[in-house]
Amino acid sequence: MEFARPLPSYLVQRYHGWKATTYSENKAWYKRLATEGQRPRAMVISCCDSRVHVTSIFGADQGEFFIHRNIANLVPPYEQDDARHGTSAAIEYAVTALKVAHLIVLGHSQCGGVQGCIDMCKGNAPQLEAKESFVGRWMDVLKPKFETVAGIEDSAEQARQFERQAVVASLENLMTFPFVESAVKEGELSLHGLWTDIGEGGLECYDPATGKFHEV
Incomplete structure (x- = not known):
């Protein structure tokens, strides 16, 4: 080579x-x-962003977390086709082979992928709309959630709320995987949604009862 x-x-x-x-x-x-x-107790799905350091946030050692990173910490819906599904494969291995007890989706502030999705939804990112854009087609997973933040006029706040919606979308999509749904219903697996503020070091957890994120 x-x-x-x-x-x-x-x-x-x-x-x-x-x-x-x-x-x-x-x-x-x-x-x-x-x-x-390895016998990790938890799987963490986080963003590729170099500023998000999962093991440092939780003070974890080697062997504690099964970590998968992708653009904007997204989980696509369950699909069975001939495409290559890296994220889905990682989830399958963590749940069915490693038997993790917790599956955590970790979003973050100033997420470039989420901002790219906002730009697409507003018609300001033709390069991402192009059929050959891997990033753009990946962010299509999140586009349906834009309607939840479309009415927010402040762009910074809109981005922060959409970052949280990326976490919610991933949690919802996780439950479309039969083996995840089964493990959750059997009490063998719990799902958790988190969002971290890079600059402030804050951490918020999603509360399904209120549909909001609260400080940990």
Whole structure:
């Protein structure tokens, strides 16, 4: 493969620093994870955004979370076709093979994917409307929820509320998966919707009884 290049030197240095400190000090734990396999209690579906650091937010160690990241932390509806469903495959593995007890959808402030969806809904993103746009077609999952925030005039507040709606949409779509619905109804799995403010470090949890997000 002629296009693959050596790892950047700063990443090589960071790796050696990790191997000499964190790994060296916890070698027995890492070897146990390798030999006994993973037993995460929770799966987290979060955004690809580099500012969202799931393990740091919850102070989690290796082996605690089964993490899947995608644009705008979206879960598409359950579908069976010939397409490749990375998010759906991760959910299936977490629920049916790993038997996680909790499935968490984590949204966040200043989400570029959500803003892109807003721009599409307002007719301001022709590049995302193009058939060949992977991001645009992925954000089609969220477009039906725009009507819930269309009347908000303040653009910043509209975006923040739509980010929360992205979490709600994913929770709703999770229940279209037969194995998720079954696990939830049997009391083997619980679903959780969260939204975090990157700048303030805040965390909100979705309350289905009120349909609103409340501070944790």
